[in-house]
Structure formats: C-alpha cells, structure tokens
Amino acid sequence: MSNITRDQFDVLVVGGGPAGLAAATCAAECGRHVGVVDDNPALGGQIWRGEVGKAASEAVDWYARLRAAGANVLCGARVFHQPEPEVLLAEAPDGPLELKYKKLILATGARERFLPFPGWTLPNVMGAGGLQALVKSGLPIAGKRVVVAGSGPLLLAVAAYLRQHGAEIPIICEQASWGSLVGFSLALLRQPQKVRQGFALRKQLAGISFAASSWPVSARGERAVEEVVISQSGKNKTVPCDYLACGFHLVPNSELAALLGCRLRDDLVQVDDYQQTSVAGIFCAGEPTGIGGLELSLVEGRIAGLAAGGSAPAAKPLFAEREKLRKFARVLDRTFSLRAELRGLPLPETIVCRCEDVTCSRLAQHTSWRAAKLQTRCGMGPCQARVCGPATGFLFGWAQDSIRPPIFPTRFENLITFSPEAERSEITGGRG
Amino acid sequence: MPEPITVTVNGTSLAVPGGATVAVAIVLAGAACRKSVTGETRGPLCGMGICYECRAVINGQLHCRSCQIICQPGMEVRTDE
Amino acid sequence: MSGLTYDVVVVGAGIVGAACAEECARQGLRVAIIDRDVIGGGATAAGMGHIVVMDDSEAQFALTRYSQQLWQQLRQELPADVEYEPCGTIWVATDEEEMAEVRRKQNYYAQRGVPTEVLDPQTLERLEPNLRKGMAGGLLVPEDVVLYPPCAARFLIERAQGAGAKLHLGSSVSQIGNGLVRLADGTEFSAAAIINAAGAWASALNPGVNVKKRKGHLAITDRYPGFIRHQLVELGYLKSAHSTSADSVAFNVQPRKTGQILVGSSRQYGAEHGEVDTGVLTRMLQRAQEYMPRLAELSTIRVWTGFRAATPDKLPLIGPCLGDPALFLATGHEGLGITTSLATARLLVDQIAGRNPAIPIEPYLPSRVPAEHAYA
Ligand SMILES: Cc1cc2nc3c(=O)[nH]c(=O)nc-3n(C[C@H](O)[C@H](O)[C@H](O)COP(=O)(O)OP(=O)(O)OC[C@H]3O[C@@H](n4cnc5c(N)ncnc54)[C@H](O)[C@@H]3O)c2cc1C
Ligand SMILES: Cc1cc2nc3c(=O)[nH]c(=O)nc-3n(C[C@H](O)[C@H](O)[C@H](O)COP(=O)(O)OP(=O)(O)OC[C@H]3O[C@@H](n4cnc5c(N)ncnc54)[C@H](O)[C@@H]3O)c2cc1C
Ligand code: FES
Numbered sequence: 001m002s003n004i005t006r007d008q009f010d011v012l013v014v015g016g017g018p019a020g021l022a023a024a025t026c027a028a029e030c031g032r033h034v035g036v037v038d039d040n041p042a043l044g045g046q047i048w049r050g051e052v053g054k055a056a057s058e059a060v061d062w063y064a065r066l067r068a069a070g071a072n073v074l075c076g077a078r079v080f081h082q083p084e085p086e087v088l089l090a091e092a093p094d095g096p097l098e099l100k101y102k103k104l105i106l107a108t109g110a111r112e113r114f115l116p117f118p119g120w121t122l123p124n125v126m127g128a129g130g131l132q133a134l135v136k137s138g139l140p141i142a143g144k145r146v147v148v149a150g151s152g153p154l155l156l157a158v159a160a161y162l163r164q165h166g167a168e169i170p171i172i173c174e175q176a177s178w179g180s181l182v183g184f185s186l187a188l189l190r191q192p193q194k195v196r197q198g199f200a201l202r203k204q205l206a207g208i209s210f211a212a213s214s215w216p217v218s219a220r221g222e223r224a225v226e227e228v229v230i231s232q233s234g235k236n237k238t239v240p241c242d243y244l245a246c247g248f249h250l251v252p253n254s255e256l257a258a259l260l261g262c263r264l265r266d267d268l269v270q271v272d273d274y275q276q277t278s279v280a281g282i283f284c285a286g287e288p289t290g291i292g293g294l295e296l297s298l299v300e301g302r303i304a305g306l307a308a309g310g311s312a313p314a315a316k317p318l319f320a321e322r323e324k325l326r327k328f329a330r331v332l333d334r335t336f337s338l339r340a341e342l343r344g345l346p347l348p349e350t351i352v353c354r355c356e357d358v359t360c361s362r363l364a365q366h367t368s369w370r371a372a373k374l375q376t377r378c379g380m381g382p383c384q385a386r387v388c389g390p391a392t393g394f395l396f397g398w399a400q401d402s403i404r405p406p407i408f409p410t411r412f413e414n415l416i417t418f419s420p421e422a423e424r425s426e427i428t429g430g431r432g
Numbered sequence: 433m434p435e436p437i438t439v440t441v442n443g444t445s446l447a448v449p450g451g452a453t454v455a456v457a458i459v460l461a462g463a464a465c466r467k468s469v470t471g472e473t474r475g476p477l478c479g480m481g482i483c484y485e486c487r488a489v490i491n492g493q494l495h496c497r498s499c500q501i502i503c504q505p506g507m508e509v510r511t512d513e
Numbered sequence: 514m515s516g517l518t519y520d521v522v523v524v525g526a527g528i529v530g531a532a533c534a535e536e537c538a539r540q541g542l543r544v545a546i547i548d549r550d551v552i553g554g555g556a557t558a559a560g561m562g563h564i565v566v567m568d569d570s571e572a573q574f575a576l577t578r579y580s581q582q583l584w585q586q587l588r589q590e591l592p593a594d595v596e597y598e599p600c601g602t603i604w605v606a607t608d609e610e611e612m613a614e615v616r617r618k619q620n621y622y623a624q625r626g627v628p629t630e631v632l633d634p635q636t637l638e639r640l641e642p643n644l645r646k647g648m649a650g651g652l653l654v655p656e657d658v659v660l661y662p663p664c665a666a667r668f669l670i671e672r673a674q675g676a677g678a679k680l681h682l683g684s685s686v687s688q689i690g691n692g693l694v695r696l697a698d699g700t701e702f703s704a705a706a707i708i709n710a711a712g713a714w715a716s717a718l719n720p721g722v723n724v725k726k727r728k729g730h731l732a733i734t735d736r737y738p739g740f741i742r743h744q745l746v747e748l749g750y751l752k753s754a755h756s757t758s759a760d761s762v763a764f765n766v767q768p769r770k771t772g773q774i775l776v777g778s779s780r781q782y783g784a785e786h787g788e789v790d791t792g793v794l795t796r797m798l799q800r801a802q803e804y805m806p807r808l809a810e811l812s813t814i815r816v817w818t819g820f821r822a823a824t825p826d827k828l829p830l831i832g833p834c835l836g837d838p839a840l841f842l843a844t845g846h847e848g849l850g851i852t853t854s855l856a857t858a859r860l861l862v863d864q865i866a867g868r869n870p871a872i873p874i875e876p877y878l879p880s881r882v883p884a885e886h887a888y889a
Contacts (some may be wrong), residue, residue: 039481041453041502046480076500078481083791111482123464123475133479134499138452139459210472223464223473354485355478368680371551374558374663375594377771382484382495382735382814387477404817405789409484409495409735412776413809415816416798418791469771495735495812 003095004417009035009072011308012088012101014079014256017045018303019286020107026305027105028069034309035099036071037090039078045109046129047294049136050140074099077159080406082260083418086281096414103281103308106257106269107301110287112154112247113390115338116352116360117345119219119228124243127159128145131245135165143164147228149173149216151336152249154292160204163247170239172205173214173230175248175342180335181212187331193295194328215342219244241244252288258403274307274315275300283308299325311342343395351385352395353388355381360395369398382409439507454509455479455486463511465498495496519545519679521865522704524686524695524718526550527557528851529843530710531669532858536674537708540866545702546670546678547694549685553666555712556850559819560666561731563744563768563776564658564852565602568621570875574830576629577849579872580856584658587855594664595772602657603632603641603743605764605804605881606649615652622654629654643740643807659744659767662851686711689718690837692763707863708841709834713820715844719834723882724845728784728795728824732775735812738772747804760848763796764804774811776801778848781823787818821847824882829853831860831877842879 011027016038028034036043048059066073077092079099087137088104090097092263100152111322112127119125126134128148135141146167148159151174159169174181188194214232219225227240257269262269263278268286271277277284285300299322304314308333346352348361356377366372369379369392378392379385384407385400393396434450441461446456456477458465465472465486476486481500488512490496498509519542523534526548534546548554549765568574574582584597591597606612622629632651638643640653674680689709694702709715709722709740716722747764765777779797784790794816802808824830824845834840841864843857850857860877863870875881 039498042438111478113478114477114483116442121468123473124459127478128479130479134453134456134459134476137447137479137499138456140449157835224475299496351468351472354468354474354483357468357472368551370554374551374553375667380815382487382812383482384814386482404815406813406816409812409814411809412732412734412798412813413802414810415732415813416795416802493810494737 004098005092005095006098006100007035007072008100009033009102011035011103011105011305012037012099013105013107014088015045015107015109016040016043016073017076017107017109017286017297018048018062019109019297019304020045021059022298022301023068023105023107023170023283023305023308024071025062025066026070026302027103027309028066028071030306030308030309030360034069034071036066037074037077037079037097037099039076040093041076043073043075044402045355046133049133051389052306078408079256080210080410080414082405084086087418089414091408091410091414094201096417098418100332104269104283105304105308106262106277106282107286107297107304108253108256108282108288110250110252110291111386113249113251113394114246114387115248115342115345115394116350117216118347118350119221119225120246121351121354122219122221123224124221125219125225126243126245127247128155129247130185130246131243132158132161135162144168145170146243146245147171147173147230147239147241149214149228149230149244149246150248151175151338152247154247156201156205156246159208160201163204163208169208170241172210173216173232173307173372174210174212175215175339176212176336178212184331184335187328191328215345216244216246217345222349248338250287250291252291254288255384255386255403255407257284257288259405259407273319274312275304276307290326290329291332292325293332296322296325296329301334338394346395352391353378353381355383355388358388363392363396370401372398373401382406436507437503439503439505439509441509444509448503452503454488454490454496454501454503454507457503457509458486458488458498458511465511467512517700517702519543519704521545521548521706523701523708523710524689524694525555525710526552526666526670526680526682527555527710527712528553528666528669528710528854529805529846529857530708531673532854533617533665533667533708533710533843533861534673534678535676536858536862537865538673538678540595540862544582544673544678545672545681545683545704547684547686547696547702549683549756551682552670553663555714556819556821557662557666559614559729559731559817560662560778560851561765562660562662562851563602563767564621564660564675565744565849566622566627566654567849568618568658573849574625574828574876575872576853578625580853581656581658583855583859584608585656585662591660592664592668594661595668596659596664597659598659598768599656600768601653601655601743602661603637603745604652604654604748605637605644605745606651606748608649612649614721614748617652617657618652623684627654641741641743641745643805644745653743655845657744659769660851661770665851686718690840706839708839708843708861710843712844712850713822713843716812718841719842721835722830722842722844722879724824724830725782726779726785727821727847728779728790728818729777729821729848730789730797730816730818731775732794732798732816733769733776733814734774735814736772737811739846740774740811741766741768741805743768754768760793762793763770764800766805768803776807776808782823787820789816789818822850823847826882829857829877830882831857832864832874832879834879
C-alpha cells in the first residue's frame with residue numbers, strides 16, 4: 001500500500017488559481033501556517049496556467065508574495081473526500097495526503113460548459129479553454145486553423161492567445177446577440193482595467209471575423225474534425241478547420257462545497273460578507289460563488305484569506321471593490337445566458353453523456369435527472385456528470401441529485417487510508 | 433525552451449517539448465486517447481482534468497488523465513484500451 | 514371517483530412492487546402503481562443485483578431457487594439494459610474449516626438439484642487470478658446471475674403497463690388500509706387489494722410491521738473488463754457470530770457487464786441517514802482488498818448506500834397483514850429482494866387470486882412473526 005502523508009494547517013486552501021493564490025498569500029501574511037493544494041502540475045489555475053518552462057508574467061508577483069509569506073504548496077494533488085470534519089483527503093502521485101485544517105478556503109474555480117451538437121465528440125473538437133490549456137501545456141498550434149465558438153469573454157481571450165501562438169482563426173462564433181453584447185461593452189466602460197484589457201484584445205484580434213448570434217450546428221470529419229457547419233444570422237455555412245474550440249461560458253466547480261454541506265443556490269456557493277459559507281470555518285472565493293472573472297476572484301480571495309487568517313477587519317476596505325466587480329458579474333450572466341435555440345442542437349442520436357455514450361433520444365424519455373441516470377447510466381461515468389450534468393440542466397431543466405464521495409475517481413486504496421480511531425472494532429462477515 | 437524529451441506512444445518514439453503533458457504527446461502522435469463505450473475514438477476535451485476523455489494507459493496503468501500528467505523521459509503511453 | 518378504483522393498488526415501484534404489479538396485471542386485474550420517487554429509486558437502485566441461491570434456512574432456499582428459475586425463464590425477454598449476465602457465484606474458502614462448509618453446501622445443493630462444482634486452489638486461481646494467493650478453494654454455483662436492478666424494475670413495470678396498469682410517480686402515499694390508499698396531496702384510490710411494497714419504509718405505512726432499516730455501502734470502479742469473472746463472496750461469516758444486531762462487513766465483489774467492479778458489502782442497524790459512513794466503508798474496502806490485493810490500484814468512481822428491509826427471522830413478509838385481509842405485505846426482503854422479487858409476486862398473487870402456490874407459503878406469511886415482535 002502506498003504511504004500516506006499527513007499534514008496539518010491553520011488555513012488550508014483548495015485551488016491554486018488567482019482566488020486561491022490571493023487567499024493563501026493573505027492568510028499566510030497574517031502569520032498562519034497555510035497550505036495550498038491544487039490538482040495541476042503547477043499553480044496558476046486556468047488563466048495563469050504556466051506556459052511550458054516559464055511562469056506567466058502577471059502571476060509572478062503573487063507567486064513571489066506567496067513564497068515570501070511561507071505558504072506550503074502541494075501541486076498535483078486532488079482533493080476527493082472529507083472523511084470527517086476538518087480533514088480532507090487528496091490523491092497525489094506518490095500516495096494519498098491527509099490534510100487537517102482549522103480553517104478551509106475553497107477556491108476550486110470553474111470549468112467550461114459544454115453543449116452537445118452532432119460531431120462534438122470527434123477528436124480535436126475541444127473546449128475553448130480546453131484547447132488553450134493544451135497549447136499552454138506544449139501543443140504546437142502554429143499554422144493550424146481553429147474555429148472558436150460558443151459563448152463568453154473566454155472566446156476572445158482564447159482566440160487572441162491562439163493567434164499569438166501562430167494559429168489562424170477563420171471565425172469566432174458567439175451565440176449571444178449583438179444587442180446583449182452592446183450592453184456588455186457599456187458595462188465594460190465602467191471598469192477601467194477591463195477597458196484596457198479590451199483594447200489590447202481588440203488589437204490582437206484585428207482582422208478576425210466575429211459573428212454574434214452564431215453557433216456550431218455540427219462538426220464533421222473522418223478521424224478528427226475537418227470542418228464545422230456554423231449557423232450565422234440564420235444561415236448555415238461550412239468552415240474547414242483543424243480544431244474546433246468550443247465552450248459555452250463557465251460553470252462553477254461547486255462539488256467539494258456541496259460535499260462539505262455548504263449551502264448552494266443555483267449551483268453557486270452562498271457566502272457572507274467575509275466569504276464564509278453556511279458552514280462555520282469554511283470560506284469560498286472565486287468562481288464557485290459566481291462567474292465573475294479574474295479581478296473578482298482576486299479580491300474575494302484576499303477577503304477570504306484575511307478573514308480565515310484572523311484579520312477580518314483588514315478585509316472590510318475591500319468590500320466596495322468587490323461590490324463593483326459583482327455588478328459586472330451580473331452583467332456577464334445576463335449577456336452570455338444561453339439562447340433557447342441551442343436546446344435544438346443535438347439530434348436524437350447525438351451523444352449527450354460522453355462517458356457512457358447516452359444519446360439525446362434516450363434521455364428525452366425521462367422526466368428527471370435521477371430517472372435518466374438510473375435508467376440510462378447518464379452521469380455514472382468517471383466525469384461524474386461534470387460534463388453532461390450542466391448540459392442536461394440546460395437541455396431538460398434537470399437538477400442533479402446529491403453528491404457522494406469520492407468527488408473525483410481515486411485509487412481504491414486511497415479510500416481506506418483514513419480510519420477513524422474509534423472505529424477499530426472487530427470485523428465480522430456475512431453475504432452482501 | 434526546455435530540452436525536448438522522448439516518450440513512446442503506442443510503440444513509436446516521439447520527441448515532445450519538455451514540460452508537455454501526456455495529452456499533448458498523444459495529440460502530437462496523431463492518436464486518439466481512448467475508445468468510448470460504443471467504440472468512438474475520443475481525444476481531450478476540457479484540458480483540465482474534468483472530462484476524463486483523455487484517459488490513456490501510462491506505464492501500464494489504466495485510466496490515467498493524460499492532460500494533468502507531465503511527460504517523463506521514457507514514459508510508455510498506450511491509447512488502445 | 515370511479516376512475517380511481519382499482520382491483521389492486523401497489524405502493525412502491527421498487528423491484529418488488531414492479532414484480533407484483535406485473536403479475537397482477539397479467540392476471541387481468543386493474544392495477545395502479547404508486548411511488549413517491551422514480552421507478553427503482555429505493556433499495557432497488559442501491560442493490561448489487563446478484564440473483565443468488567441461498568441456504569441459511571430451508572425456506573430461504575426454496576424462495577431464492579424458485580425465484581432464480583423465474584428469472585431464467587424471463588431471460589429471453591429481458592432488454593439489453595437489464596444486463597443479465599450468467600456469471601455464476603464462487604464462494605471463496607480461505608482455510609480448511611471453510612472448505613468443510615464448501616462441501617456441506619455442495620451436498621445441500623446437490624440434494625436439491627442445484628448444480629455446483631468444488632474448486633481446488635489451482636482451479637480457483639485459474640478462474641480468478643486476482644484473488645489473493647493461497648486460498649483453500651471454493652464452490653462455483655454456475656446458475657447464479659447478475660443483473661442491473663433499476664432497468665429490471667422498469668422492464669416489469671412496462672410489462673404491467675402493457676397489460677393496462679397505471680403508474681403514478683412523484684406521489685407520496687400517506688395512509689393505506691380498509692380498501693383505501695390516500696396520497697399526501699389528498700387524492701384517494703379505492704382498491705379490492707392493496708399491496709404495501711414500500712421496502713424499508715413499509716412500517717411507516719403499517720406501523721405494526723416489523724421491518725427495520727439495515728444500511729449497506731457499495732463502491733464501484735471504472736471499467737476493467739476481465740479483472741474478475743464471477744461474483745465472488747467470502748465464506749468468512751462462519752467465524753463470526755450470526756449476529757442480527759452488530760455492524761458487519763464482508764468480501765463480496767461483482768463483475769458488471771460494463772467491465773466495472775462493484776464492491777460490497779456492509780450491514781448496519783440503527784443508521785437512519787444515507788450518508789457514507791467512513792468507518793464502515795473503510796472496513797468494507799479493507800476486507801475486499803485483503804481478498805483481492807490488486808483492487809488497490811483500481812480507479813474507484815463512486816460510493817453509495819442503501820437500506821435493506823430486515824425482519825427478525827431473515828425471511829420476507831408476503832401475505833395479508835394482521836387485522837386487514839385486503840392489505841397485503843410484500844416487504845422484508847433484506848439483502849435478497851432482487852433475487853426473490855419474482856417469486857414474491859407469484860406467491861402474493863396466488864393468495865389474492867386463490868391459486869395453488871408452487872412452494873409452501875407459510876414461512877413467509879406475516880402472521881408467523883410473533884405478536885410481541887410485530888407490535889414491539
Ligand atoms: C478553461 C478555462 C480557461 C480560462 N482562460 C481564461 C483566459 O484566458 N483569460 C481570462 O481572462 N480568463 C480565463 N478564464 C477565467 C478565469 O479562470 C477566471 O476568471 C478566474 O481567474 C478564476 O480564478 P479562480 O481562482 O476562481 O479559479 P481557477 O483559476 O479555475 O482555479 C481553481 C483551481 O482549483 C483546482 N481545483 C479544483 N478542484 C480541486 C480539488 N478538488 N482538488 C485540488 N484542486 C482543485 C483547479 O484545477 C484549478 O487549478 C478561464 C477559465 C476556464 C475555466
Ligand atoms: C447494499 C445492498 C446490496 C444488495 N444486494 C443485493 C443482491 O445482490 N441481490 C439481491 O437479491 N438483493 C440485494 N439487495 C436487496 C435488494 O436491493 C432489496 O431487497 C430490494 O431492492 C427491495 O426492493 P423493494 O421493491 O422491496 O424496495 P425498494 O426498492 O426500496 O422500493 C420501495 C419503493 O417504495 C417507495 N415508497 C416508500 N414509501 C412510500 C410512500 N409512502 N409513498 C410512495 N412510495 C413510497 C420508495 O420510493 C421505493 O421506490 C441489496 C440491498 C442493499 C442495500
Ligand atoms: S481532457 Fe478532460 S480530463 Fe483531460
């Protein structure tokens with residue numbers, strides 16, 4: 001059996017993206033013994049995922065501060081279970097970690113929302129952030145044609161990034177209408193940092209065609225995607241490509257919060273002024289409390305870090321900035337809410353649950369998530385409905401049932417490394 | 433740029449940029465990651481450890497999330513599950 | 514309200530209620546099935562789906578064997594998603610004491626026409642190479658089967674619907690008896706016969722009924738086709754007291770048609786909540802890993818719990834309720850309700866329709882449970 005490593009922290013932070021970095025740094029600067037655990041090979045989360053060999057530049061200040069404050073960094077470790085209050089278990093390459101904490105900060109970020117359409121399971125059809133992550137992890141993209149599609153500000157960031165790395169972007173398809181995008185631009189004008197980012201983006205994207213009210217209707221190809229049919233202003237057109245990078249805005253990673261019993265509403269973790277959840281001593285910062293972007297994640301992380309670190313009063317001056325950014329988050333929500341037509345994208349034979357290959361027509365026979373899951377195996381695969389859950393939520397209006405450990409698949413032996421002292425009674429046998 | 437390293441994907445040696453993930457090596461090798469339950473070939477989707485489409489056999493171990501594992505020299509990757 | 518008058522109203526759309534509804538509908542009775550949740554969402558969604566012949570008592574053997582044969586007869590009609598897999602069971606013996614039990618069991622089954630095969634250590638190792646080395650042997654029971662219970666329940670309900678039965682999901686029953694079934698929303702159904710097939714919740718509807726919740730845990734892995742080929746169960750319970758109150762765990766692993774491995778099992782009394790109990794889970798998985806060390810490295814996707822409906826003498830309650838001859842019980846199946854659902858339905862409808870049962874029904878009649886038990 002692989003060895004278990006035990007560690008104990010005043011403040012433990014799950015997630016090493018911007019929110020987690022800010023939280024861990026601020027808590028450590030309060031003089032607490034802090035640990036940050038993240039499942040990626042390096043810190044940075046999605047936006048600051050280090051490019052191969054060098055740390056992304058905007059993040060460098062935070063790394064330096066984090067190091068100076070003396071926080072412990074545990075990368076490549078994925079939290080999968082809370083066997084008893086104030087203990088988390090994580091899976092790491094060299095064996096499981098048992099992490100005790102006094103205060104916990106959840107900064108588990110967000111993932112892309114994927115919607116099924118014919119051909120979306122072909123190789124080289126990826127998430128927009130998904131392809132970007134692969135390129136950041138070493139995939140050469142120079143000279144490749146990438147159609148970027150779906151919804152949300154991420155599409156522009158990804159297109160700019162890919163182009164910078166030599167990709168050709170025939171088109172960006174945004175499902176939201178020009179009308180809602182204009183509202184979004186007006187809101188951007190009230191955010192100086194965002195205006196600067198916006199101008200920079202426009203320069204990077206100059207000359208790329210951008211279509212609003214546009215979305216992929218199907219992806220086609222023999223062994224991998226070769227072309228994508230897009231709907232643009234009510235007409236279909238075929239665009240040849242090497243990759244389709246497609247994601248429909250973001251959904252929060254709130255599974256860990258749910259496992260710990262934190263109150264959620266519409267999948268968002270509910271927090272008080274100090275980012276504390278409904279469970280005392282457990283805080284949450286960044287995307288799980290609402291999809292709001294980098295600056296909001298940072299300020300929420302700082303507030304959570306200060307509060308968990310015992311310097312709550314120092315967090316108060318940050319409330320105003322957070323409020324301003326939350327307004328922007330609400331605009332984001334409105335702008336990129338999904339149009340009803342997208343529910344018609346999957347054909348009856350289109351696979352919706354990719355782990356178990358469950359088609360749309362099989363799901364359509366059921367009236368609830370639980371019935372569909374029990375009868376078709378939808379959501380029973382290793383992604384544990386992280387992909388098909390949000391999709392069926394949109395397609396059929398289904399809410400998912402309760403969360404159970406492990407929240408990520410883990411090695412069998414990792415589930416038995418923890419045994420509460422009190423439970424050491426005789427083992428007796430019987431049939432199942 | 434760190435030195436490229438060599439791994440094996442389905443028996444064929446391949447140089448990948450140092451620090452690249454196994455998912456990148458698989459895409460570079462022109463392979464798909466896995467066969468789905470009904471036999472479709474699949475490649476990475478999310479790039480961040482969520483979707484499990486990038487599962488591959490790494491050094492004999494089944495069901496590894498290749499997008500969150502960095503290539504090590506001499507690693508043996510199989511995608512014909 | 515003539516539209517809500519039925520010959521039979523079945524409360525509970527688990528595997529037992531589904532089987533009863535199907536059997537009634539096939540007899541031409543007008544049937545309604547009511548469940549507060551979805552089809553097969555109770556213990557039926559949690560159970561392992563091992564269709565197994567058992568010999569704890571003569572009555573348990575008769576019921577499990579009869580029911581297993583009914584499943585075999587149904588086999589050709591089962592849709593693919595029921596995942597019927599005739600993989601057989603191997604009872605695994607770790608030492609000579611357990612081998613003696615293997616031979617006793619073989620003898621018992623042989624006398625009653627159940628084919629079995631005693632496995633020596635080499636044969637066992639060849640059949641199941643992932644078991645720990647050095648086992649004493651085992652008993653192969655080739656006619657045991659594995660299936661996927663929620664789809665089996667749906668299949669039975671669809672057959673009942675095909676014969677005219679009406680299904681009401683999402684309605685909680687608040688009261689039954691005297692020919693009336695009342696829902697929480699006030700709707701009433703009248704019926705010549707009411708079947709309480711509410712599983713571990715049956716006593717909430719009939720307070721005198723002596724079924725207790727017995728919680729179980731299961732874990733499932735990702736797909737590893739061929740890792741095991743039979744349902745593998747320990748004989749270790751010989752060494753522990755045959756307790757009906759203490760918590761227990763046992764090595765019990767099952768190959769799913771998907772290639773996944775379902776790992777059990779545990780038994781707990783007094784637990785009312787469905788949360789995973791880390792202490793029990795840990796012991797259960799440790800036990801499994803002792804028998805099968807290579808389980809350690811398998812990717813494990815999910816853990817869940819379910820409630821068995823346990824009776825004091827480990828036999829189900831099939832028949833009229835004390836004091837209300839029109840109210841029938843079909844519950845108390847503990848860890849065997851998937852197996853014995855079809856026989857339960859036959860024996861119950863035999864009583865409702867006045868047919869001759871294929872096996873003696875006395876051991877399962879609710880009236881057998883002593884009054885002090887029933888009203889304790
Ligand atoms: C795929 C993707 C790409 C994006 N790209 C851009 C971009 O290019 N530009 C831009 O402006 N914004 C981008 N965003 C948005 C940006 O990530 C957010 O606005 C914000 O920075 C999120 O910060 P965060 O700290 O809340 O979450 P994240 O940055 O998502 O960090 C959360 C971290 O927690 C880890 N984690 C989650 N659960 C566990 C667990 N159980 N155990 C261990 N670790 C865990 C995650 O792997 C991740 O590293 C992207 C978002 C996504 C989802
Ligand atoms: C861990 C575990 C492993 C098992 N393994 C096996 C095995 O390998 N083989 C085997 O044969 N058996 C096994 N069993 C036992 C088997 O699962 C049960 O005996 C069987 O599912 C019981 O079926 P049921 O229809 O009686 O109950 P349930 O499936 O629980 O159905 C009862 C139904 O009644 C409904 N209900 C309850 N109260 C009300 C109300 N007031 N109003 C409306 N509806 C109501 C519920 O929603 C539920 O759907 C196992 C059980 C467990 C827990
Ligand atoms: S690509 Fe989704 S988990 Fe690796």
